[in-house]
Amino acid sequence: EDQVTQSPEALRLQEGESSSLNCSYTVSGLRGLFWYRQDPGKGPEFLFTLYSAGEEKEKERLKATLTKKESFLHITAPKPEDSATYLCADTNRDDKIIFGKGTRLHILP
Amino acid sequence: DAGITQSPRHKVTETGTPVTLRCHQTENHRYMYWYRQDPGHGLRLIHYSYGVKDTDKGEVSDGYSVSRSKTEDFLLTLESATSSQTSVYFCAISGADNEQFFGPGTRLTVL
Numbered sequence: 001e002d003q004v005t006q007s008p009e010a011l012r013l014q015e016g017e018s019s020s021l022n023c024s025y026t027v028s029g030l031r032g033l034f035w036y037r038q039d040p041g042k043g044p045e046f047l048f049t050l051y052s053a054g055e056e057k058e059k060e061r062l063k064a065t066l067t068k069k070e071s072f073l074h075i076t077a078p079k080p081e082d083s084a085t086y087l088c089a090d091t092n093r094d095d096k097i098i099f100g101k102g103t104r105l106h107i108l109p
Numbered sequence: 110d111a112g113i114t115q116s117p118r119h120k121v122t123e124t125g126t127p128v129t130l131r132c133h134q135t136e137n138h139r140y141m142y143w144y145r146q147d148p149g150h151g152l153r154l155i156h157y158s159y160g161v162k163d164t165d166k167g168e169v170s171d172g173y174s175v176s177r178s179k180t181e182d183f184l185l186t187l188e189s190a191t192s193s194q195t196s197v198y199f200c201a202i203s204g205a206d207n208e209q210f211f212g213p214g215t216r217l218t219v220l
Contacts, residue, residue: 032207043199043211044152087152089209096167097209101151 002027002092006100013078014108021073021103023088031091033071035064038085038102047086078107112136113212115200121218128187130215132200134180140203141183143167143175145196146214152199158183190219 007022025033032051036044048057050066057064061082063074073086085102092098112135122128132141143155144167154167156175164175172194174186187194200212 034208041214043201043214044209046204046208046210049206049208089152091207096154096157097207098154098168099152101149 002090002098004088004090004098004100006086006088006103008103009101010104010106012106012108013075015079016077018074018076018078020075021086021088021105023071023073023100024069025071025088025090026069027090027092031095033066034089034097035071035073036087036089038087044087075105078105080107080109083107113200113202113210115198115212115215117215118213119216121220122190123220124191125189128190128217128219130185130198130200130217132183132185132212134183134202136202137180138202138204139180141177142201142203142209143173143183143185144199144201145169145194146199147196155185155198190217192219195219 003026005024013019032049034049035047037047038044048064053066053068055066061076065072083106085104087102088100089097114133116131140159142157144152146152153169155169155173156167158164158177161177176184195218198215201209203209
């Protein structure tokens with residue numbers, strides 16, 4: 001079964017403390033690995049798409065990277081406003097997008 | 110802002126009643142999706158549409174039906190709501206590179 005697994009489930013960091021979130025996927029073909037941010041009570045907001053191993057994309061304090069079986073979302077010197085749930089998604093063999101369960105990130109001031 | 114609205118935003122209903130949720134987009138996108146989001150399960154695809162009157166099932170389609178008579182509107186119907194359908198429902202559209210843009214969600218409670 002095609003799966004997307006995210007770790008950790010939850011992460012608490014001090015403001016300025018850098019860290020990484022992990023997303024592992026099992027689909028052999030890569031049609032796009034996606035990262036989203038979701039704030040409480042809102043719909044997910046698109047952040048990045050990665051297509052090939054070695055690819056990197058950045059936006060403010062976030063950088064997404066991709067290997068053959070994993071993607072990482074690196075958060076550098078985070079601020080409290082970076083607190084959210086971060087979702088990873090992949091495209092399965094039927095060309096449908098499947099989501100991981102997310103990592104809840106809390107940045108303490 | 111991807112121009113997606115959902116209505117109603119909140120609804121409380123009773124078991125056995127029919128419920129219809131509406132998704133409206135102003136972007137003229139071909140693909141539209143309905144997801145449900147539950148604690149411990151994440152986002153799961155219910156149904157999707159790839160054009161007017163063209164729809165297909167997703168991962169958790171049992172108990173749900175959809176219709177798309179116009180490009181801009183995608184309706185999700187629960188023919189006879191059950192408590193297990195209590196959830197937050199999100200509509201989404203696809204961008205040019207398959208990325209998805211989501212609506213604000215509908216919180217449905219079935220008593």
